[in-house]
Amino acid sequence: MKKAEDFRKAFGPADAGFRTVMQKTIEGLKAEEEKKKAARDFRRFRVPALAAAMAVVLIVGIAVRGGFHGLINRPDEIAPNDIQYTAQPIETTLAQGTEQNGTATAAPDENETDHALIQRVVDFAERWNSREERTDEDLDEMLKLCSAEWKEKAGNAREALDEILGDTICAGFGDGNEISGSAGDPVRTLTCENILLAVGNKTYDKFRMEFDLCLGKDGLRYINPESIRRTMPQISTDPQDIINDKLEETWPGITKELVPVNLSCEKQGVRMELISAVVNRFEVYYVWSLQDLEGDRVNSASSNKISEIYNYETYSAQDTVDLLYEEAEHKYTYGTKRMYDQALPTDDDVFMMGMEDMPVRHRVTADMVPYLKEYGKTEKGIELTSPLDTYCWYGQDVEEDKTWKVLDYTHPLDIALDEDITLTGIGWIGDELHAQIHFTGNRGMISERGYEGIRFETWLGDYGIRTDEEGEYTGYELAMLAWDDTGDGLPDWVEYVMTGTPEDADRTLFEVELETFESFVEDTWKIEVPFGLLRQDAENSGETEYEENGLRYALNADGTATVLPGADNKQMDEIVIPAGVNNSYRVTEIGEGAFEDCTELKSITMPDHLTHIGNRAFRGCTALKSVTMPGSLFSIGESAFEGCTDLTDILFREENDSGFINIGRKAFSGCNSLISVWLPKNITCGEAVFADCENLDSVILPYMATGVTENMFSGCVNLTSVSMADGMTYIGKGAFSGCRKLHEMVIPEKMMYIAEEAFKGCESLDSLVIPETTWGIEDRAFEGCTGIKTITVQTKELEIGEDVWKGCDGKNINVMVDDETKSLADWYKEAREKTEET
Structure with missing residues (x-):
């Protein structure tokens, strides 16, 4: 009690004015405490709901920032009407309750924090299904979070609550949750911006909702359902606003880069127009439209199925989104992104786009x-x-x-x-x-x-x-x-x-x-667009060089930057590539040989919008341990990581933003510390991408249109299992040659072709099934596969090359064909004779 005695000596008895000062001090300390705690406390909450494809809406997960954890209540209290202040430690004072209707309530504890208040509303919303799906159990759980005063007033609270909620689903919260007032206030209001609501079959993601939270006698906050207010912000009906919103949602920031073009082609009453576009070295974005000037041949069923706009230049990937259908105008507007393997040409060249034949559709x-x-x-x-x-x-x-x-x-x-x-x-x-x-x-x-x-x-x-x-x-x-x-x-x-x-x-x-x-509608529509119209120059544009934090960059005319090789790179052991340099240039590319033979480099952090890693960019970086590929990545150049002997992890995002990744020849060849590899969907690979990765043990391959490419895993002497996605149709020359420990290999059911020496030297393969879709096996495809004991042949028509099973014991390997067992020697002789006849 010495601190209390010192307090009295210093300040004397407490009067009403002092209590007012203390109250403000306490409120200030509370706010400061909550602010500090909020900076440390972050919690993600997801509200379950019906999936959009299965029911009404896809529930959006929510992320809310928490705050003040609360202070422990103590048994010593201040009498409500006692004007004499009894000195106590300040944390005890903070824990005191307030008066409500002349009756002392329990002190607000951790449940009075912003985090906890939001959580109570989230718990309420978790049960907020549409009336068709809402159960009595849902309503009972929600009623536990409703104020006693409202329930007493409502009479049959369950029916009253069901009526208030109606057929709306409260699906989830976005950013911008705010709470009015402070701890001790009889009523505080939680305002939720960008809340996700579903009404009937439609989902709305920009609702604003308010909940009044009343302080109960137990110190907890409870919802007054009658106070729930739902408002939909004014949504623009202007076509340009709708188009821009959808563009920003799909490709953030692109609307600021697009350059007006307004070129068109019109035939047979169908008008195709290129509205705007922009070129960023390896990418072209453009907004275009189709309009039927004479009828309704362009209609709501046309959604991205009319025809693909095509470019007469070679491209590697395309993503097209529907932006707006205007029924009165019979007009559809689309946005398209194209990505290229090489930098796009100079301003003197022409970008060709067009369409052939328009099928007219009807939807019911x-x-x-x-x-x-x-x-x-x-x-x-x-x-x-x-x-x-x-x-x-x-x-x-x-x-x-x-x-x-x-x-x-x-x-x-x-x-x-x-x-x-x-x-x-x-x-x-x-x-x-x-x-x-x-x-x-x-x-x-x-x-x-x-x-x-x-x-x-x-x-x-x-x-x-x-x-x-x-x-x-x-x-x-x-x-x-x-x-x-x-x-x-x-x-x-x-x-x-x-x-x-x-x-x-x-x-x-x-x-x-x-x-x-x-x-x-049979015709051809074409528009020629000079590249000079599609570039948006940045400040200080032009092919210049720039240096920042020891890294050199090429500043490109389109406002992007490319990391260049530099003498200082050789001494760096940790590199963080920034999102932008020189104020206005986005770093989108790591140039050819930028970090080649940087033997001290142990870690590299790449910006989120990086699209290209150039040829030999990290070749010979023998100390590099792990690489995380950005979601925006579009291509990895030839030999990009070749010889990175300490590389143990290559991390790809499951869904990449670019929609497509091209991995160049020998990109990870000789990465001897790699143990397992997982590749994302929509990927193509060049030759020998993982060749001579001597410790590679297992591989999971997605569907790749190019199949397993030539020598892709050749020399992977410790590879034991490979999982290939359904739909793979091609195994290239020498793809698994020298994989002497490979014993688990299931050839996908739609496999059509196995090239020469594809499995040469795979001596641990013990069984093989050739699917019915396979029509060709080339020379020496299974040469040296001495461990094979059984082969099941499901295909009826097979063109088979010479010496396919060279070095194998043809008399003691069984081949099962049409429920009949033959020796490999006899079956292979028959298969070769049929092949030579055709």
Whole structure:
């Protein structure tokens, strides 16, 4: 108590004025404490909701900043009406409660922090489903967070709360959450900006919502549901604002770079216009439109399916987004990004773009739920005896050789969905929900240029059945079956199959979208654009050099910067490449040989918008341990990391922003410390990318259109397993040659071609399955694969080269063909004879 005694001697008894001063001091200390804590406390919360593809909305995760953790309450208190101040340690005073209606309430503790208040609203919102999905349990849990005063006033609080919430889903919060007032205030208001709400089938992400939080007698804050206020900020209907918003959402910052162009081409009443564009060395962004000046051949079904704009220069990747459809104008506006392997030409060259043949489409959307409720019944089904003309798998656990049963199409419902399109059946077969659609009339479209296609495309829209204990949607489409009963080679029937039983009928979401080809507008539209019109010069533009923090840069005319080789680079052991230099230049490229043979370099940090790593950029960096590739990366040059003998980790983002990555020849060759490799989707590789990585043990390859390239893993002597994505069709020359420990190799089912010496020297391979799609195996493809014991041949037509199994014991290796077992020597002799005959 010595501190208290010293306090009295210094200040004397406390009067009302002193208490006012102390109250302000306490509030100031609280605010300061909360500010300090907020800087340290960050917590991410995600609110579960229905996935957009399965139900109404995709829930957006939220991130909120927390704050003041609170102080421990102590038993000593100040009597409410005692004007004499009893000195106490300041932290005890901070913990005191306040008066509410003349009655002392418990002191606000950690639950009074911004973090905790937001969390209570988040807990409330977590149960805020649409009325169709909201349960009594959801409402009961939400009522626990509502104020006692409101519940007493409401009477039947559950029904009152259900009425207030209506059919709106509170899905998630964005940035900008603010709380009014301070601890001890009877009511504080939480304002949430950019909240995600779903109303009916539509989702809105710019709502503003307010919650009044009342201080309860237990010191906690409770929601007054009647105070919940929802407001939608004014959204511009100006077409240019809508286009700019979508562009910024897709490619942040691009609207500031685009240069107006306004060039057009018009034929047969269809106008194609290049509105704006910009060139950034390896990239071209442009906004363009198609408009039907005479009718509705450009319509809402045209969405990015009319035709791709093409460039007569070689490009490596393209991403096109729909920006705006103006129904009254019959006009669609698109945004396109193209990326190139090499820097684009000078201002004297011309950028060519154009379009050939415009297929006209029509779209119809059909909600299957009313039909399911009225006509849906359980049926035995009939086997699909006609061969499938097309089929499409969506479930991961469906056997490809499954015998499908379909609804009996000999007794159709015959409900018209659109012209020449009828719903012929809907119901359950076992634990599957089926919907059957029949197409009639002429469905073949052939243009003078030889284009041939099916008149319709079709897919499931929203679907799903809520079945699990936590209320999540678990239903999914298994397959889309299509068959032909007229013999014209075009499907007449399509049947959707998804999981579900009659018990799930009330909770099923089932919508089908169908598109039909109506006609073609056959012509060619072209626009020639000088590159000089598409460049936006930056301050101090021109091919100049600049130096900053020991690194040299080339400042390019398009406002980007390229890291250059420099003498100082050799002495650096840690490098952080900045996002920009010289005020206005974005660093987008690490130039050729920039850090070649920098043997002291141990770590490199690259900016988020880096797009290119040049040839030999890090070759011979023998101390480099790990590399994280930016999401914007588009290309890695030849020998970029060749000979980085200490490199143990190459980290790619699962989804790269550029949409595509090209890895050049020998990019990681000789990286002897690499143990495993995972590559992202949408990637192409040059030759020998991972050649001679002697300690590489396992590899996971995504689908690559180029297949496994020549010598891609040759000399990887410790490689034991390779996983290749379905759809891979090609294994290049020497791709796995010298991988003597490779014993696990499943050749994908759609593999078509295995080049010469592809598996030469893979002596640990013990079995092999050649899929039915494989039509060619070249010379010495499996030379020296002495460990092979069995080979299963599923293909019926195979062109096979010379000495394919050279060095293998042909008499003691069994080959299984059509359930018959032969020796490799006998089978190979027969296969060679057939090959020579053809």
